Amino acid sequence: MPSPLQILLTLLVIGAVTYALRLAPFVALRKVRDSELVDHLSRTMPLGVMAILVVYTLSTVDLTAAPHGLPEIAGVAVTAGLHLWRRNAMLSIIAGTATYMAVLALV
Structure with missing residues (x-):
């Protein structure tokens, strides 16, 4: 049976990894956020996704x-x-x- 210290360390590692994984996209996309491509995609993607969903739903x-x-x-x-x-x-x-x-x- 693991000791209380091992359980605490395991939980701390799990928490740190979870935090890092949730933070990674924000850190990675910091430089890309101001690009013209991301701006264009943020304006056009919602309409495209909705069109695909409507066509897919009505196709059956x-x-x-x-x-x-x-x-x-x-x-x-x-x-x-x-x-x-x-x-x-x-x-x-x-x-x-x-x-x-x-x-x-x-x-």
Whole structure:
């Protein structure tokens, strides 16, 4: 059985390694943070990721069988329309999800 000193030293090493691993990305990216590439990616990536997620999600919708994609189309339409109108991501996500679930339950 390990002694209390061994347990303490083990916990200290685990804590130090965890702290170092969490700190490493911030230290490594300090010089890159002000580059034009990172600035460009921070502006374009969110839209690209969202487009990929929408296409991936809608690619499995069967338009030939009931409910013919109606819940998905309604959810996407409400989410997109509300976001274009209010520019509030949380409101758009909640309303789009609620619309999808309501239409899914009704058809």
